[in-house]
Amino acid sequence: MSSSKTVLLVIGSGLKLYREYLVRSAAARARRAGHQLVLINNLQPTWQHEYFDEITVVNVFDHELLATTAREIAARHTVVGVLCWDEPLVMPAAELAAEFGVPGLSIPGVHGCRDKYSARTRLTEGGLLQPGFAMTADLAEARAAAERIGYPVVVKPRALGASMGVVLARDEQELVDAFQVASDASLVGDEPYRGGAIVEEYAVGPEISVDGALHKGEYLPMFVARKRTGEHPYFEEIGHVVDAADPLLDDPVLLDTLARAHRVLGIEDGITHAEVRLTDRGPLIIEINGRVGGDLIPFLGKTATGIDPGEVMVDVALGQRPDIVRDRRGVAGIRFGYPEHDCLVRSVTVPTDAPGLVTASPMVEPGTTLRLPPGGYIARHSFVVCQADDPQTCEERLVEASALVRVDAEEVAPKPRGAVLEMPAGLLDVDE
Structure with a gap:
């Protein structure tokens, strides 16, 4: 029998470096609403104890075990919402939301987010511009x-x-x-x-991403990130800039395209991260992910606009229409540090003071091997985040702060063709 406690069930906390700021806001919002936060996590928690009222550790990538664990929690408490922001777990999280009868992406919606072929097929059939x-x-x-x-x-x-x-x-x-x-x-x-x-x-044109909230199928854009890529012919994301006054936030064609795409895919409640190419034929949806953006994009959004994605996630998970109001008019950006070749990292030092610097951090421990595509991905040794009043100044500050990063590393031989791909550090929850 369920207790009198009402809980928001969180599937995977993510890494402290990437997700603690979201967890902090989500926990505060949930508690203000009178709910507890319960976590099912992959490995033993450390920093998570501060924010969660209950933590269960299981192999979350065993989806049957995850579902069984979630049902045991639902038998003890009243689950009023399900949250997830880790890409490999959005599908089982959406399935659990549907099973528990709480707001979620919907089963068709999460398949449209997770399965790129399904998304392409359905968006094409829905009349949207597609490659x-x-x-x-x-x-x-x-x-x-x-x-x-x-x-x-x-x-x-x-x-x-x-x-x-x-x-x-x-x-x-x-x-x-x-x-x-x-x-x-x-x-x-x-x-x-x-x-x-x-x-x-191949769709030609600048690439952007848009983080937006969904409430009962209504699409509510929060912020736009202008993307910078590298490591040609691969598409490694090396930086993003969010401008609270980005004119794309008022572009009727882009906003209509995003709203139509979400309707076609059947996405109902949650937050999505849509990637879009601005082609000469119009906005082209590259993909829609059933979660907030990675790469600290939600942190940039909060810094630049004042919109708190952690709070918005809780609102939509509870079936409430979030108040998406941009009460700041700033610009925030992030630049990731990549090595020039595969390497064994000995040390990484980041700046503590630079014009507009918000935060900076190493992303690997000494002794980590970083591998560039195709032997590995997201081979980042550090990041810097800067803010400014305009995009050009923000870009200049990112370049200046990045130049202050110091890396001591030893070059290693690339992996042979056909070798097993190494999952990148930071993609999954591996805090111990």
Whole structure:
């Protein structure tokens, strides 16, 4: 029998470096609403104790075990909402929300977020601008698809985040390597989506991301991040800038495209992170993720606009329409430090003082091996976050602060072709 306690169930806390600021705000919001926060986590908690009223440790990547554990908690307490911001766990979290009868992305919605092929198919059928694409099981199918679509093409796994395994192929020779990289990368993802790769038309134009809230299907944009990528022909994200006064927040075509895309996918309640290319044909949805943005983008959004994504997450999980009001008019940006080659890190030192510096941190411990694509991804040794009154000054401050980062590292040989992909540090909850 359930107790009189009402709880918000959180599936995975994420890493302290990336997610503590969200947890802090979510916990405060939940308690103001009279609810406790209960966590199901992958490894033994440390910093999480300050924010959660109850913590259960299980292998959250065993979805059956996760569901059983969640049901045991629901038998003891009244679950009034489910929260999740870790990409590999958004699907079981949405399934649990549906089972418990609380607001969530919806089952069709989470499949549209998690399965890139399903999303492409449904958005195309819904009349939204989309690239030519095909799901391919082997290299022969990939060659045929690329020939039909036309080079250059992007080759990607069906269901991974953080641009892992995503490669640009300009011709048939590059396609051979790109297909192998994408297919190999898919093997670390969810079992139903392993093997093969999506081949799709390369959309030309600047890339942005938009974090927005959904309340009963109504799309509420919060902030836009302008993205900077590197490590060509891969798509490593090396920085983002959020401007509270970004004109795209008032662009009717972009906002209509985002609202239509969420309706087509059937996303109902939650927060999403939509990635969009601004092409000469109009905004093109690259993908919609069923969670807040990574890379500290929500922190940038809060710093620049005053909107607190942790509070918004709790509101939508409880079925309440969030108050999305930008009460600040600033600019905030992040720049990640990458090595020039695969390396063994001995030490990382970041600046403590620089113009506009908000925070900076090493991202790896001494003794960590960083591997660039295709042997590894998100090979970041540090980040700096700066704020300013305008985007140009913010970019200049990011460059200046990044130049103050000091890295002592030893070059190591790249992994051989076909070696097992190393999951990047910081992608999953590995705090101990």
